[in-house]
Amino acid sequence: MTAADEPLIVMRGVTKTYAGIRALDGVGFAIREGEAVSLAGENGSGKSTLIKILAGAEEPDEASITVAGESFARLTPRQSAGAGIMVIFQDFSLFPNLSVAENIGFSAELHAGHRLVDRGRVRALAARTLERVGVDIPLDARVETLSVAHKQLVAICRALASDARLIIMDEPTTALTEREVRVLLGIIRRLKADGVAVLFVSHKLAEVLEVCEHVVVLRNGRKVAEGPAGEFDAASLARHMTGRDVAEALPSPLADGAPRLLEVRGLSKAGAFADIGFELHAGEVLGIAGLLGSGRTPLAKALFGLVAPDAGRVTLDGREVPLGDPLAAAAAGIGYVPEDRLTEGLFLTQSILRNVGIGRLEAHAQGPLLDVAGLWREAEEWLRRLAVKAPDPAAPVRSLSGGNQQRVVLARWLARGPRMLLLNGPTVGVDVGSKAEIHGIIRDLAGRGLGVVVISDDLPELLATCHRILVMKEGRITDDLPGTATSEADLAHRLAS
Amino acid sequence: MKLDLTRNETLVAGVILAFCAIAAVVDPGFLSMPTLTDLLRGGIVLGIFAVGAMLVLVSGGIDVSFTAVAAFAMYTTTLLLVNWAPGLPWWAAFLVAMAIGALLGAFNGLFIAGFGLPTLIVTLGTLSIFRGFLLTFVGSKLISNLPPGMRDFSRLMMVRGTNADGSFYSLPWAFAFLVGVVVVTWTILYRTMLGRAIFAMGGSMESARRIGIPVRATQFFVYVYVGTMAGLAGIIHASMARVANPFDLVGLELSVIAAVVLGGARLAGGYGTLTGTLLGVALIVLVRNSLIVLGIPSTWQSVAIGILILIGTGLPAWQAKRAAARAA
Numbered sequence A: 001m002t003a004a005d006e007p008l009i010v011m012r013g014v015t016k017t018y019a020g021i022r023a024l025d026g027v028g029f030a031i032r033e034g035e036a037v038s039l040a041g042e043n044g045s046g047k048s049t050l051i052k053i054l055a056g057a058e059e060p061d062e063a064s065i066t067v068a069g070e071s072f073a074r075l076t077p078r079q080s081a082g083a084g085i086m087v088i089f090q091d092f093s094l095f096p097n098l099s100v101a102e103n104i105g106f107s108a109e110l111h112a113g114h115r116l117v118d119r120g121r122v123r124a125l126a127a128r129t130l131e132r133v134g135v136d137i138p139l140d141a142r143v144e145t146l147s148v149a150h151k152q153l154v155a156i157c158r159a160l161a162s163d164a165r166l167i168i169m170d171e172p173t174t175a176l177t178e179r180e181v182r183v184l185l186g187i188i189r190r191l192k193a194d195g196v197a198v199l200f201v202s203h204k205l206a207e208v209l210e211v212c213e214h215v216v217v218l219r220n221g222r223k224v225a226e227g228p229a230g231e232f233d234a235a236s237l238a239r240h241m242t243g244r245d246v247a248e249a250l251p252s253p254l255a256d257g258a259p260r261l262l263e264v265r266g267l268s269k270a271g272a273f274a275d276i277g278f279e280l281h282a283g284e285v286l287g288i289a290g291l292l293g294s295g296r297t298p299l300a301k302a303l304f305g306l307v308a309p310d311a312g313r314v315t316l317d318g319r320e321v322p323l324g325d326p327l328a329a330a331a332a333g334i335g336y337v338p339e340d341r342l343t344e345g346l347f348l349t350q351s352i353l354r355n356v357g358i359g360r361l362e363a364h365a366q367g368p369l370l371d372v373a374g375l376w377r378e379a380e381e382w383l384r385r386l387a388v389k390a391p392d393p394a395a396p397v398r399s400l401s402g403g404n405q406q407r408v409v410l411a412r413w414l415a416r417g418p419r420m421l422l423l424n425g426p427t428v429g430v431d432v433g434s435k436a437e438i439h440g441i442i443r444d445l446a447g448r449g450l451g452v453v454v455i456s457d458d459l460p461e462l463l464a465t466c467h468r469i470l471v472m473k474e475g476r477i478t479d480d481l482p483g484t485a486t487s488e489a490d491l492a493h494r495l496a497s
Numbered sequence B: 001m002k003l004d005l006t007r008n009e010t011l012v013a014g015v016i017l018a019f020c021a022i023a024a025v026v027d028p029g030f031l032s033m034p035t036l037t038d039l040l041r042g043g044i045v046l047g048i049f050a051v052g053a054m055l056v057l058v059s060g061g062i063d064v065s066f067t068a069v070a071a072f073a074m075y076t077t078t079l080l081l082v083n084w085a086p087g088l089p090w091w092a093a094f095l096v097a098m099a100i101g102a103l104l105g106a107f108n109g110l111f112i113a114g115f116g117l118p119t120l121i122v123t124l125g126t127l128s129i130f131r132g133f134l135l136t137f138v139g140s141k142l143i144s145n146l147p148p149g150m151r152d153f154s155r156l157m158m159v160r161g162t163n164a165d166g167s168f169y170s171l172p173w174a175f176a177f178l179v180g181v182v183v184v185t186w187t188i189l190y191r192t193m194l195g196r197a198i199f200a201m202g203g204s205m206e207s208a209r210r211i212g213i214p215v216r217a218t219q220f221f222v223y224v225y226v227g228t229m230a231g232l233a234g235i236i237h238a239s240m241a242r243v244a245n246p247f248d249l250v251g252l253e254l255s256v257i258a259a260v261v262l263g264g265a266r267l268a269g270g271y272g273t274l275t276g277t278l279l280g281v282a283l284i285v286l287v288r289n290s291l292i293v294l295g296i297p298s299t300w301q302s303v304a305i306g307i308l309i310l311i312g313t314g315l316p317a318w319q320a321k322r323a324a325a326r327a328a
């Protein structure tokens, strides 16, 4: 039993080295019952590593972890779960082949020590937990068939299904829209009231400051700041994380008479979107805002040929793009960065360079041979431009931190030099500093005549990058707003109404 | 139930029906008890093997050594009985063979779960080791004079009868073992947390480790279980064939895995059903037993099986892809 004033978890001197890189260097802090602690830091600063150590998924080189008065040099997953630590992993760590109900109930059943399966009990638990989070996902659906947002919600439910003393959330809101985020923040408040501790990681600083009492900032594996949340604001937090001031620029004005690049007419798909029509000019950044289920992702997929629309036409540079054929879309010069990059976009076990260079094989072909050196040089150049934090470009992508994996996908498409890019959530899971950098890259690309479509839940992001913003609701475009003359509040209002 | 064409089971069942229909047209005597009992008898050993192989595929691994385990267990047990305990009843022989199978399975498990080596590499290695050890150190001579216990077993018939045309048919009690294996495996896979853990590991090994599933112990269990099943299949094979031939069985492993894959199990792990596995076995046995009826030379067997695998696994994959494109 813990004394009333003794913290639930105390970590001291947590150190972890991966192949010579210090991911964590003597980090220590405490978490009290009923307290939400935010762990902030740039991509690759060691947040997920610390969480994996607490979850028992990684072995620290050195550490002293005290959980409810009991000391450990390292935790195993069983000890961790046994001590009431439940984790929402950044990559969800779900079982794609199992049903929603089983995924949600698995940890709880396992750690309750049940040996036999009781489907009724599991389904009841899953249904209850989904209801708590306020979402409706069919219990028998296989997780692999779900959208990213639903996968993330299932991961959240799995952690909530057990009676936890500490719930760790590693970027739990990356795929969620405003509504689900609200519900989650509400749940965190209730958990705190019940005496459950929460360790929360998010790059959305507003969320962090809203629910957390205490903030710990990591930079390059070291703790650089710690204190009550009241002592930080978004700007100072960003400064601690990056060690510099982060400022957002505005999109440069669109040149008059820019040629029309993309034209979409009457694009429809039953059950997803209807009668979509818009144009995109060279050098223009067009935003698409919409809630989950508004049809924005099916639309983006349809433009890239991953979904075959029922009707409509798409022309690029005046030439018709065949519908429902991603290869033709790519050949026509359309690039698509998917929403679920961690599972749809990367070859996790392949090297970073290969992941970037894969789309450029033809361009570097010399007859039947491949100009490997040229290919690598180009890939390295893109890694550098996107500031991917990778010790060794030949290392597998899976060894990168979550945010850096995202940049690798971006680098791959940019390396192909497309005419236009469809970016579905370009900075999901990317830290504030790099986010500003990626926005800079988007503006820069547009400045060179590329057409860019940005689909995002992050309203400030849309306002900071887009010349024009389309609002989608129930599969239709309901508004076409100029980016510079729109306020965040106005946009939020139009989305919700 | 809705007919789901993206499922392998539906497709395989359809092919089996079509195959039977054609065979019945070509040979009116095809739809008869002897055909059925031949099919069931032919499916006993393959079926037990296939259930074990499916369990391994579901867990995210692959085992190609089970035929060598079976041959080893079968031959060693027979030799032990012949030389030291000819009077043992058949069930004691079965227990010995299963114990030997479990031991060899544990050897696989030690390398896979203990040292974390890739399953294909380990079992390819042990396939050669078990077989080589058997032929070099245990023996390579055919034992055609089986101990009385095993002979007794081969005479135990569940069903026996005479057809209208005077031909005999029978189904040995060995078939009950296939049923037993299916029931036990079904119970483990769908009614115990151990079985769910096997599915979970096949879905994502890393996720399984992270939520605290004892992955090593579970993996170890899987390989011991297949070993035990292989030992059982081996001794049943010898009893039914009334001869213990150390050169038998090895070489069947790819057909067995083919049957399992045909039934919908994925080589990448996490997917597989007992229904599918049994249908896959049924189809392969049917093709083996009855191509002759259709007037197709038996040398075409492997070509036919190959085509079935391509269609049986390719078509559902293609349909799933189309369904995904339609669904947005």
Ligand SMILES: Nc1ncnc2c1ncn2[C@@H]1O[C@H](COP(=O)(O)OP(=O)(O)OP(=O)(O)O)[C@@H](O)[C@H]1O
Pocket: A018, A019, A021, A022, A023, A041, A042, A043, A044, A045, A046, A047, A048, A049, A050, A090, A389, A390, A398, A399, A400, A401, A402, A403, A404, A429, A431
């Ligand atoms: N399995 C691994 N092998 C090698 N290096 C690794 C591995 N996992 C993480 N690293 C390295 O450890 C460092 C910290 O990574 P970590 O995932 O903890 O970052 P993070 O703070 O969670 O970042 P993000 O915000 O992008 O998720 C990074 O430099 C990363 O490249």
Ligand SMILES: [Mg+2]
Pocket: A047, A048, A049, A090, A170, A401, A402, A403
């Ligand atoms: Mg991380």
